[in-house]
Amino acid sequence: MTTTPANLHDLARLRRVRDRIDREYAEPLDVEALARGVQMSAGHLSRQFRAAYGESPYAYLMTRRIERAMALLRRGDLSVTDVCFTVGCQSLGTFTTRFTELVGMSPGVYKRRESQATAGMPSCVARQVTRPIRNREVSAGEPDLD
Known part of the structure; x- marks a missing residue:
């Protein structure tokens, strides 16, 4: 995968999602809410998160x-x-x-x-x-x- 400014921007948003999960694990979290928090669609977040971290956000x-x-x-x-x-x-x-x-x-x-x-x-x-x-x-x- 070629690193582009868009990819770097997505990686930064994915880190924010991962950090939010780490902080708020006990709160009711779903992919839609996580995606809204970083201005991504739920499907795009799930695909990108899996590609970056090897597992789904859930x-x-x-x-x-x-x-x-x-x-x-x-x-x-x-x-x-x-x-x-x-x-x-x-x-x-x-x-x-x-x-x-x-x-x-x-x-x-x-x-x-x-x-x-x-x-x-x-x-x-x-x-x-x-x-x-x-x-x-x-x-x-x-x-x-x-």
């Missing part, structure tokens, strides 16, 4: 929500339902499904297993160690055994 948002949910579940003082709504999810079923896809276990199992796993660990290290791994990251890191 997938990026859900990953941020799941990362935050993991931290809240490790604390152990909130129920799975409370965590679901605290991170901005509107459906416990969707939250549980996406959490299980990204983390490899249900939120309830994660809470039971991980509540003490990061005790005494600096939060910056705990965040790196417990970061969910997306499917494409797992496949990219697997050695070719053929």
